[in-house]
Amino acid sequence: MLCSVGLNLTQIILALHHIPNLFIGHIYTLFEFVLIAFIYKSTLSKFIPNIAFPLILVVFILFSLLNAFFIQGLHANNSYQRTVEGLLVILFVLLYFYNTAKELKVKRIEQEPMFWFSVGALLYFSGALFIFIFSNYLLYYSKNLGVTFWAAHAVFLIIFYISAAIALWIKPKK
Numbered sequence: 001m002l003c004s005v006g007l008n009l010t011q012i013i014l015a016l017h018h019i020p021n022l023f024i025g026h027i028y029t030l031f032e033f034v035l036i037a038f039i040y041k042s043t044l045s046k047f048i049p050n051i052a053f054p055l056i057l058v059v060f061i062l063f064s065l066l067n068a069f070f071i072q073g074l075h076a077n078n079s080y081q082r083t084v085e086g087l088l089v090i091l092f093v094l095l096y097f098y099n100t101a102k103e104l105k106v107k108r109i110e111q112e113p114m115f116w117f118s119v120g121a122l123l124y125f126s127g128a129l130f131i132f133i134f135s136n137y138l139l140y141y142s143k144n145l146g147v148t149f150w151a152a153h154a155v156f157l158i159i160f161y162i163s164a165a166i167a168l169w170i171k172p173k174k
Helices: 002-016 023-044 052-071 077-105 113-142 145-168
Strands: none
Touching: 002 023, 023 052, 023 077, 023 113, 052 077, 077 113, 113 145
16 A cells, blocks of 8 residues: 555656656556465465466566557556456456355454455456546546546545455454
8 A cells, every 4th residue: 555655646746747657557557466466376375276376477567568668658548457457356356255155264254354355356446447448548538537437446446445454454363
């Protein structure tokens, strides 16, 4: 969350000085996905082969670099990268819920930090997925509608941050 705040402040400062800031989104998305992938790697390690996460990370990093330098460019909104990230995180969350339901080891799911993190991630990424997909179209053809959708994105993000804060607040069972 601190990295997110720092990068958002950097984007605001650059925007106030009329300096292009969209390149930060490419960097932020890359770090965000790597962090989330590592969180789910530890949770899904018994369920997914060990080679899967490094492979997914390498493919995502390569795709992100290709997107930033050859497809959309560093000075464009990274909608392709955000869409792929959203789909992968939703997959991780669904696998977590499936694995949790399959194992039946958790007695009180509301006391599990990963439950809260996963709820927030699912709400955020599923809600924001269509915003990511259509963001460039919306901002190009209807600035007002684009601004409205990005305001909705902010609400989804706040929900995710609240869920992540709850996850950090709950003491994990040993």
